[in-house]
Amino acid sequence: MSIEKEIIQPDNWQPARGYVNGILVRPGKILFMAGQVGWDENEKFQSAEMGPQFAQALKNILTLVEKAGGSAEHICRMTCFCKDKDKYIAARKEIGKAWKALLGKNYPVMSMIFISDLLVPGSQIEIEATAVIPE
DSSP states (O other): OOOEEEEEOOOTSOOOOOOOOOOESOOOOEEEEEESSSTTTTOOOOOOOOOHHHHHHHHHHHHHHHHHHHHHGGGEEEEESOHHHHHHHHHHHHHHHHHHHHHTTTOOOEEEEOOOOOOTTSSSSEEEEEEOOOO
């Protein structure tokens, strides 16, 4: 079963790259997900690096979505909180590969916020998300 997603893009705006500005969704159940860091199911980091932590945080988001009966295409919103802009930029190729492998061509509305620290020691990135899953 699928949901109807309509990309909202004003005619006179430049197209977004790697995300969309707005998504109108109907019908479905809304799944709100807490921020996910780049650790595994045992709360252990397998890497201290930005790229692998970003990939693992995405995997954690997908695990929640799948547990609720959805898939990557149902993710509609993401907010990323990142500790180090330079490390993020340096890891963009690796992050892009992980994105394509895990989310394919699904580009939700998204914000990237650079912050001084995260609650979990060793975290480089935290991602929270919202998905709309078909009834």
